[in-house]
Amino acid sequence: xxxxxxxxxxxxxxxxxxxxxxxxxxxxxxxxxxxxxxxxxxxxxxxxxxxxxxxxxxxxxxxxxxxxxxxxxxxxxxxxxxxxxxxxxxxxxxxxxxxxxxxxxxxxxxxxxxxxxxxxxxxxxxxxxxxxxxxxxxxxxxxxxxxxxxxxxxxxxxxxxxxxxxxxxxxxxxxxxxxxxxxxxxxxxxxxxxxxxxxxxxxxxxxxxxxxxxxxxxxxxxxxxxxxxxxxxxxxxxxxxxxxxxxxxxxxxxxxxxxxxxxxxxxxxxxxxxxxxxxxxxxxxxxxxxxxxxxxxxxxxxxxxxxxxxxxxxxxxxxxxxxxxxxxxxxxxxxxxxxxxxxxxxxxxxxxxxxxxxxxxxxxxxxxxxxxxxxxxxxxxxxxxxxxxxxxxxxxxxxxxxxxxxxxxxxxxxxxxxxxxxxxxxxxxxxxxxxxxxxxxxxxx
Numbered sequence: 001x002x003x004x005x006x007x008x009x010x011x012x013x014x015x016x017x018x019x020x021x022x023x024x025x026x027x028x029x030x031x032x033x034x035x036x037x038x039x040x041x042x043x044x045x046x047x048x049x050x051x052x053x054x055x056x057x058x059x060x061x062x063x064x065x066x067x068x069x070x071x072x073x074x075x076x077x078x079x080x081x082x083x084x085x086x087x088x089x090x091x092x093x094x095x096x097x098x099x100x101x102x103x104x105x106x107x108x109x110x111x112x113x114x115x116x117x118x119x120x121x122x123x124x125x126x127x128x129x130x131x132x133x134x135x136x137x138x139x140x141x142x143x144x145x146x147x148x149x150x151x152x153x154x155x156x157x158x159x160x161x162x163x164x165x166x167x168x169x170x171x172x173x174x175x176x177x178x179x180x181x182x183x184x185x186x187x188x189x190x191x192x193x194x195x196x197x198x199x200x201x202x203x204x205x206x207x208x209x210x211x212x213x214x215x216x217x218x219x220x221x222x223x224x225x226x227x228x229x230x231x232x233x234x235x236x237x238x239x240x241x242x243x244x245x246x247x248x249x250x251x252x253x254x255x256x257x258x259x260x261x262x263x264x265x266x267x268x269x270x271x272x273x274x275x276x277x278x279x280x281x282x283x284x285x286x287x288x289x290x291x292x293x294x295x296x297x298x299x300x301x302x303x304x305x306x307x308x309x310x311x312x313x314x315x316x317x318x319x320x321x322x323x324x325x326x327x328x329x330x331x332x333x334x335x336x337x338x339x340x341x342x343x344x345x346x347x348x349x350x351x352x353x354x355x356x357x358x359x360x361x362x363x364x365x366x367x368x369x370x371x372x373x374x375x376x377x378x379x380x381x382x383x384x385x386x387x388x389x390x391x392x393x394x395x396x397x398x399x400x401x402x403x404x405x406x407x408x409x410x411x412x413x414x415x416x417x418x419x420x421x422x423x424x425x426x427x428x429x430x431x432x433x434x435x436x437x438x439x440x441x442x443x444x445x
Contacts (some may be wrong), residue, residue, distance in 0.1 A: 002177050009173035014166055021162045026113075028154045032147050033114045037124065040142045041108060043070070044126035047138045051080050051088065051128045055135050064089040077141035083134060093141035098125035102137040114144050116152035183213035187220060197420055199228045246282070253278045303340035306331060306370065312346055313368055316353050324362035327353075330369045344418035345375055345440060348426065351411045352377035352438040360435075373442040380435040389428040 047067065054063040067078045067090040077093035083103065098108055102125035111122040121143050128136035186203050193201035202224060203217040256275055263271050304312075313329050320327040349368065356366045360381035369376045384392060384399065391397050393416045396409040412428075415438075419426035423443040431437045 002181050005177040005180070006170070006173055009177070010166070010170055013169040013173070017162045017165050017169075021158050025155050025158050029113050029115055029151050032151050032154075033111050036114065036122070036142065036144065036147045037108065037111045040076070040122075040124045040140055041126065043076075044108075044124050044138050044140050047078060047080065047140075048126045048128045051136060051138060052130070055082065055088070055128065060088055075143060079139045079141075080128070080136060081139075082128075082136040088136060093123070093139045095123040095125070095139060095141070098123045099137050099139050101125065102127045102139070103134055105132065105134055111142075114147045114151055116148055116155055118148070119144060179208060180210060180213070183209040183217050187217065190220070190224075194224065199224075199231065249278060249282050253282070302343060304343050304346050305340050306338045309341060309346050309349070309370075313349065313353075316357075319357060320366065323357055325357065325360055326365040328365065328367045330367065330371075332371045341375075341442060342422040342424060344422040344424065345442065347418055348415040348438075348440055349375065349377060351415045355411055355438075356381065356436075373444065375440040375442065376437055378431045378435060378437040380431060380433075383430055383434050383436040384428065386430065392428055393426070 047063075047070075050063050050066060051060075054060045063080065067080065070076065070078055071090065078090040079093040080088040080090055081094070081099070082088055102108070105127050107126055108124045111124070112119050114122075121141050124140045124142055126138045126140075127134045128138060183203070190201050190203045202221045205218070205221070209217075253275070256271070256278060260271065310329060310331055313327075317327055353366065353368070356377065356379040360366060360379045364380050366377065366379045369378070388399065392399075393412050395413040397412075398409045416426050419440060425441040427439050427441075429437040429439055
């Protein structure tokens with residue numbers, strides 16, 4: 001937006017400067033052209049009077065000497081002819097159109113506009129004689145070098161002044177644009193910080209900028225406070241509800257187990273299903289509590305070494321062996337000098353391995369690979385459709401084809417929140433030829 005404002009200001013200012021500079025330059029050119037005409041027409045009038053006297057007396061020798069001296073002194077060609085076109089004195093200045101007008105009794109009223117680019121010369125013609133008695137014509141070929149030099153100097157000064165004016169106006173416009181857009185910039189930075197999870201980020205109060213945008217900043221802060229408070233109340237409610245439900249669920253589970261000796265054979269199946277539902281509710285409460293803690297930002301454990309992560313993954317070998325699955329762990333660099341990993345990487349790996357253990361059929365393979373700053377957990381199970389990748393990271397999402405698989409639907413949502421809190425990027429990708437890849441891009445060291 002700043003560039004657009006500067007562009008508009010620059011164009012408007014340039015147009016304004018041009019609207020002043022161009023007429024002024026042309027006006028000076030016209031003035032200098034008129035001055036040149038007046039100077040040379042006065043000389044032409046003097047030569048016309050001398051020629052009139054010489055023609056009346058029949059002696060043009062003095063006139064010829066005067067024209068020659070004038071040419072030597074000023075470098076201006078002067079040619080005098082009688083009414084029949086016969087040359088009387090001088091030469092090299094004849095021009096038919098101005099001469100014919102002068103022979104009809106009219107003097108030269110204007111010259112071509114003198115600019116730095118031309119013309120190189122101009123013609124001034126003056127009739128010889130009085131009233132209707134015209135005996136000849138004086139034609140002067142006037143060089144315009146001096147006039148063009150004066151015009152060029154003035155035009156250069158105007159152009160330099162215009163450039164300076166535009167530059168000064170551009171600097172002022174840049175400051176003005178920054179002043180106008182400063183609240184917008186602060187709003188952009190604040191919204192970016194909030195999007196990254198810093199819910200306490202606010203626009204600085206009392207900043208500079210237009211009053212309307214400062215009012216927008218205050219209202220944005222009020223809105224952010226309200227949203228943050230609502231989210232905090234929501235997290236607190238989820239955490240409190242989950243915590244309060246843990247005890248009744250535990251008591252319910254114990255009481256159900258105490259009822260087992262009193263069951264009849266017909267109620268055994270219903271009893272097992274009731275215990276399974278209680279266990280599922282218990283896992284759901286645990287996942288909700290963990291999700292609430294992650295969103296609240298209270299869980300910030302220390303980074304984990306790569307060797308520790310590999311040791312933690314080794315625990316899953318027995319779990320996978322019991323389910324007839326193969327777990328392969330491939331780490332590029334696990335030396336003592338290797339950079340540690342965010343603690344969230346271990347928890348995310350656990351979630352991805354737990355999901356793979358549920359959905360990959362017996363005989364399948366799950367590979368955990370850590371290379372550079374990317375942790376990948378790939379399996380050769382059924383995988384997901386391309387349009388389901390984004391939805392799978394949401395809360396309580398269950399694949400339509402696996403609704404009967406135990407789980408709360410919060411695993412990947414917790415993993416996504418853990419990745420965001422740790423500054424990582426979590427994404428789901430298809431595996432070749434089939435399966436799912438959970439990819440965690442770690443932050444730069």
